[in-house]
Amino acid sequence: MTMPSSRSVPSRSGDPRERIERTAYELFSRHGTRAIGVDTLAGRAGVAKMTLYKHYRSKDDLVLAFLRRREELWTRTWLQNAVRDRSRKPAARLLGIFELFDSWFRKPDYEGCAFLKVLLEQSDPQHPVRTAVRGHLQAIRSLLVELAAEAGARHPARLAQQWQMLMMGCIVAAYAGERNAAREARKAGAFLLRAEGLRA
Amino acid sequence: MTMPSSRSVPSRSGDPRERIERTAYELFSRHGTRAIGVDTLAGRAGVAKMTLYKHYRSKDDLVLAFLRRREELWTRTWLQNAVRDRSRKPAARLLGIFELFDSWFRKPDYEGCAFLKVLLEQSDPQHPVRTAVRGHLQAIRSLLVELAAEAGARHPARLAQQWQMLMMGCIVAAYAGERNAAREARKAGAFLLRAEGLRA
DNA sequence: AGGCAGCTATACCGGTCGGTATAGGCGGGA
DNA sequence: TCCCGCCTATACCGACCGGTATAGCTGCCT
DSSP: OOOTTTTSSOOOSSOHHHHHHHHHHHHHHHHOSTTOOHHHHHHHHTOOHHHHHHHOSSHHHHHHHHHHHHIIIIIIIIIIHHHHHHOSSHHHHHHHHHHHHHHHHTSTTOOOOHHHHHHHTOOOTTSHHHHHHHHHHHHHHHHHHHHHHHTTOSSHHHHHHHHHHHHHHHHHHHHTTOTTHHHHHHHHHHHHHHHTTOOO | OOOTTTTSSOOOSSOHHHHHHHHHHHHHHHHOSTTOOHHHHHHHHTOOHHHHHHHOSSHHHHHHHHHHHHIIIIIIIIIIHHHHHHOSSHHHHHHHHHHHHHHHHTSTTOOOOHHHHHHHTOOOTTSHHHHHHHHHHHHHHHHHHHHHHHTTOSSHHHHHHHHHHHHHHHHHHHHTTOTTHHHHHHHHHHHHHHHTTOOO
16 A cells, blocks of 8 residues: 555566666656655665665765766667667768657657756756766767767867757757657758758 | 745735746746745745635646746747847848847856746646646747748748757757857858848 | 725645664575 | 675654645725
């Protein structure tokens, strides 16, 4: 009677720490960090609350671990690899991001970008969590700068910055229900490439 | 001793209802709606909690009122008027949005976009609050479509959608600390205009 | 003078927040 | 066999959550 949601999809396998992180990833990604309490988290992970606090000093610590995992799984494993596999020409790789986004946005359980959710729910600019998000956005930026440079852009840093704004803008638009956001962003991106003297 | 923050900047003037809405505007805009409880709100407004619940059935109701006020003050009074005053040529008006954003982002107390904050903190797509945000974003879109059409764009709806993504993207980028986001977005926007056969 | 509407203050409700204390179960290594 | 390290379960802490009940004050209308 205590917690009806405790045992649903308990992510049973793995040691407790792994179960905690996996559960945090699912719940924080979907609902943000403010909406999920530590009791809910421990219950869903099938783990005692004390175990959680043995591995992480505070909830903020766990949130930071979640953000690291998000960079590992989303940025590196998903985005980076998919973009490199999708094409050989760097300019096409940049455009490929939006093709990737297009199928992402059309997933019925599309839940937006965890980095942006966490960024916007923290009003203190000095807070460690918000600082960490800035770092993770910077990691994505570095990837974009690299691609822009490989593509031979005149101003790789500028193109990367504009590209990232377009990415974030269409992620939010898709979250607001605009399912074709990625396709329109891709078209806009193509114009930016031309302005940099590139063609896909 | 009960509430040290109760009387700081109590927005003293006006009837209770106006004080509530003004306080909600300040607090929700800066911190989001999840971070601000009704006790804090009533305390800061210098109003009894019962008075608050006499004017609004629930906190969600108050949030909806806050969003309406945000559209009134931010979208209509601020954005719309400023853009119309800034220039006569519609294409220049579109670009003027980012010039307006540039000074907005450089305010030391820049607090981002309340619509986006509220949108991202609500994970249920059916929730009335999230539905309301979609409506407010649509209002901004309408303004953009109008400007794009006046400017003679070949595809006003498309240009408006891309423009809004650029706007949201640079709002978020600025929130992450990128102070020159608006200037770069403006440059990107100029390329989109050229692609539509327009010149500023 | 009476009355009523609007507001205030205070206390309360069950539930959840992040975080801690305590005691016991269970498995592996010596 | 005994112990120790890791985990569990449960209860607790003060604070806060959204929302309600009650009683009293104040000012305006008649």
